Amino acid sequence: MNKHLVGAAGALALVLGASAASAQTSAVIVTQPSGYVTVTPEQQVQIQRYVVQRPVTATTVLPRGFAPVAGAVMPADVELQTFSTDAAYGGFDAPSYRYVVMPDNQTVLVEPGSRRIIEVIR
CATH class of the missing domain: 1.20.5 (Single alpha-helices involved in coiled-coils or other helix-helix interfaces)
Structure with missing residues (x-):
């Protein structure tokens, strides 16, 4: 037994x-393709604060069905905004990237060379 x-x-x-x-x-x-930058929650707050304090006059028009997610490529006709080099972003190197403010007020961080989305801040 x-x-x-x-x-x-x-x-x-x-x-x-x-x-x-x-x-x-x-x-x-x-949650993100490998090799992409991770933005901490504290850095997201700093970035969002920067974006809110500097309203963009351009209107973002996206192709029908486009969803901004990490790894997707931002369409070529969407204008990318630049970050100021004299602002603090909580240690994130924001001036190396660009951003787009979506119609629903999400901030989308974009790698300028490839136009790949690295982060969507809600």
């Missing part, structure tokens, strides 16, 4: 170990 109990315990440990391993791999959630 002891042999059966040890065998059952070993099988249970094997099943639980496999479940834990699969749970670890399935729990990984990627």
Whole structure:
């Protein structure tokens, strides 16, 4: 009987170990493409404060169905705004990036060379 109990315990440990391993791999959630900059919540507040204090006069018109998400490419006809070099952004190098204020007041950070969206601040 002891042999059966040890065998059952070993099988249970094997099943639980496999479940834990699969749970670890399935729990990984990627929110941004690799290689993209992460903007901390504190930096987002600083950036949003900067954007709100400097209203943009241009109207952003997006193609029908375009959704601004990290990794997407901002359409070429959308005007990108620049950050001032004399403002503080909580350690984020904002002047290296551009931004777009969306019609719903979201701020979209864009890498200027590729026009890829790096962050959407709500």
